[in-house]
Amino acid sequence: MTTTAAEKATHTAPLPSALALGLSRAAVETRMFFREKDAVIFTFSFPIILLVLFGSIFSDQFKGTGITVSQVYTAGLIGAGVMGAAFQNLGIGIAIDREDGTLKRLAGTPMPRSAYFVGKMLSSLVIALLEVLILLAIGVFLYELELPTDVSAWVTLTWVLVLGMAGAALLGIAASSIPRSAKSAAAVISMPFVVLQFISGVYIPFTELPPWLINISSVFPLKWMCQGLRSVFLGEEGARLELTGSYELGRVALVLGAWVIGGLVLCLMTFRWKGRRDG
Amino acid sequence: MVPQEAYRPDAGAMTTAIHVRGLTKRYGDVQAVGGLDLEIQKGEVFAILGPNGAGKSTTVEILEGYRKRDSGEVRVLGIDPQKPTREWRAKLGIVLQTANDAAELTVRETIRHFAAYYPMARDPEEVIAKVGLTEKADVRIRKLSGGQRRRVDVALGVIGNPELLFLDEPTTGFDPEARRQFWDLIKGLAAEGTTIVLTTHYLDEAEALAKRVAVIARGRIVAAGDPATLGGRATAKAKVTWADGLVETDTPTRTVLELSRRYDGEVPGLAITRPTLEDIYLTLIEAPE
Ligand SMILES: Nc1ncnc2c1ncn2[C@@H]1O[C@H](COP(=O)(O)OP(=O)(O)O)[C@@H](O)[C@H]1O
Numbered sequence: 001m002t003t004t005a006a007e008k009a010t011h012t013a014p015l016p017s018a019l020a021l022g023l024s025r026a027a028v029e030t031r032m033f034f035r036e037k038d039a040v041i042f043t044f045s046f047p048i049i050l051l052v053l054f055g056s057i058f059s060d061q062f063k064g065t066g067i068t069v070s071q072v073y074t075a076g077l078i079g080a081g082v083m084g085a086a087f088q089n090l091g092i093g094i095a096i097d098r099e100d101g102t103l104k105r106l107a108g109t110p111m112p113r114s115a116y117f118v119g120k121m122l123s124s125l126v127i128a129l130l131e132v133l134i135l136l137a138i139g140v141f142l143y144e145l146e147l148p149t150d151v152s153a154w155v156t157l158t159w160v161l162v163l164g165m166a167g168a169a170l171l172g173i174a175a176s177s178i179p180r181s182a183k184s185a186a187a188v189i190s191m192p193f194v195v196l197q198f199i200s201g202v203y204i205p206f207t208e209l210p211p212w213l214i215n216i217s218s219v220f221p222l223k224w225m226c227q228g229l230r231s232v233f234l235g236e237e238g239a240r241l242e243l244t245g246s247y248e249l250g251r252v253a254l255v256l257g258a259w260v261i262g263g264l265v266l267c268l269m270t271f272r273w274k275g276r277r278d279g
Numbered sequence: 280m281v282p283q284e285a286y287r288p289d290a291g292a293m294t295t296a297i298h299v300r301g302l303t304k305r306y307g308d309v310q311a312v313g314g315l316d317l318e319i320q321k322g323e324v325f326a327i328l329g330p331n332g333a334g335k336s337t338t339v340e341i342l343e344g345y346r347k348r349d350s351g352e353v354r355v356l357g358i359d360p361q362k363p364t365r366e367w368r369a370k371l372g373i374v375l376q377t378a379n380d381a382a383e384l385t386v387r388e389t390i391r392h393f394a395a396y397y398p399m400a401r402d403p404e405e406v407i408a409k410v411g412l413t414e415k416a417d418v419r420i421r422k423l424s425g426g427q428r429r430r431v432d433v434a435l436g437v438i439g440n441p442e443l444l445f446l447d448e449p450t451t452g453f454d455p456e457a458r459r460q461f462w463d464l465i466k467g468l469a470a471e472g473t474t475i476v477l478t479t480h481y482l483d484e485a486e487a488l489a490k491r492v493a494v495i496a497r498g499r500i501v502a503a504g505d506p507a508t509l510g511g512r513a514t515a516k517a518k519v520t521w522a523d524g525l526v527e528t529d530t531p532t533r534t535v536l537e538l539s540r541r542y543d544g545e546v547p548g549l550a551i552t553r554p555t556l557e558d559i560y561l562t563l564i565e566a567p568e
């Protein structure tokens with residue numbers, strides 16, 4: 001790139017790197033999130049309350065497995081919690097950014113646009129991890145959930161969470177363009193998410209669901225994320241509770257990976273930096 | 280190595296900040312901008328004056344690279360705003376007409392964060408002091424008054440040390456005291472050599488800040504030039520009125536002398552008036568196509 005003398009005279013310093021600004025955005029986004037009490041409560045409380053509630057109501061064991069219903073819920077709600085922190089939080093948050101002028105202001109600065117997305121993804125990763133830790137603690141202390149002891153289970157946990165989080169976050173970024181306004185965003189984003197939780201085996205075991213519903217939920221990442229999490233926390237005897245009698249980890253990786261790539265393509269194709277009234 | 284001769288302050292390309300020819304933009308049935316020409320030099324303070332809906336924001340946001348034009352030729356600091364680069368953005372400062380973002384951050388956090396976007400940012404503390412927010416530096420933006428919030432907008436507009444600063448209706452909603460302080464701030468920036476383009480629907484604001492003004496109405500320039508001579512103000516006929524007469528004349532002094540002779544001394548109810556800027560402005564923006 002060539003610069004003229006005048007540019008050299010006034011702007012000699014190089015532009016800050018996209019990565020550094022992405023990290024800086026992540027710090028700012030995370031700080032803003034935790035200062036907004038409503039958003040914090042909205043994001044964190046739902047899975048926590050449900051886990052405590054369900055855990056107290058259903059304390060039975062699944063026949064001949066030594067696995068309790070509350071342990072299954074812990075695994076499922078960790079998946080739902082991650083998706084809430086990534087998909088729901090970003091879908092609503094970006095719709096608000098679009099309306100309150102955040103996106104417009106950023107677009108007028110030399111910040112590379114990728115830094116905004118890096119910031120959003122990293123901050124939702126932090127939020128999702130915190131949620132996982134809280135739910136795990138509840139599971140371990142209240143419902144005798146056992147943390148995995150072998151390395152391979154931790155490796156599985158890591159890739160399931162990272163892929164699931166990334167796919168859900170990208171889906172949330174794409175979904176943020178759907179609501180017509182920030183006011184409608186909470187409803188437009190949360191409704192399908194709640195439905196998805198019901199058909200993805202978070203609250204109701206797959207054995208109770210009609211096949212056509214399972215077919216629908218199998219398209220989305222939540223079912224596969226929860227399945228991967230059950231493989232980590234319920235161990236080998238839990239596999240018998242799965243529809244296919246196996247956790248199908250290969251398929252879990254495939255579907256979650258496809259969502260990361262598909263979500264990225266969807267974002268690149270549909271993301272709007274402007275609100276509907278911005279001309 | 281670029282030779283020193285490349286600095287030629289007299290070369291056209293180096294002194295023109297904004298060049299606009301035949302700019303148009305349409306929204307459905309509304310011709311928001313209907314054929315606009317502008318030529319703004321570096322170091323100038325230029326005001327785009329016009330009533331609500333005249334097309335000020337549309338014009339400015341096209342220059343800032345936010346909106347696409349339908350037709351016309353536009354160069355801002357030598358670049359077509361529809362093909363913006365990060366380097367170009369680093370030289371612009373933008374204060375939009377409305378913004379409610381970053382509510383949960385403090386003034387200092389926000390300004391520091393935005394400073395990181397620019398290669399040659401100003402010192403955040405200095406900018407905070409300049410916009411008069413030192414006492415509010417650690418207050419969250421959500422808790423600021425409208426005027427204080429606008430100062431944050433200006434701080435973010437200048438934090439990158441811009442060559443060219445756009446301000447879209449910067450003082451709408453200010454009380455007179457806040458407006459005066461704001462004008463001083465803008466005058467200070469202009470004195471430092473920043474090229475400033477501001478839009479306003481306040482005539483006194485354009486007069487106080489800008490050496491050159493373009494009055495726009497219904498997307499067209501209806502008058503342009505020095506506010507003092509706008510719309511032929513300086514050359515307009517003076518109106519001489521007295522107890523039982525009225526004359527419009529180019530030579531009011533002679534008329535008064537004649538009257539004085541006729542009344543043999545004091546002329547009862549004598550007044551000489553020229554159209555105020557306000558009168559001219561109202562005629563300009565109300566005139567049909
Ligand atoms: N995004 C938009 N969609 C439709 N009409 C618009 C849009 N932006 C501006 N207009 C119309 O264009 C005209 C000029 O608007 P604007 O540039 O905002 O004027 P000003 O800033 O001078 O008040 C108005 O009639 C306005 O309603």
Ligand SMILES: [Mg+2]
Nearest residue numbers: 335336376448
């Ligand atoms: Mg406007």
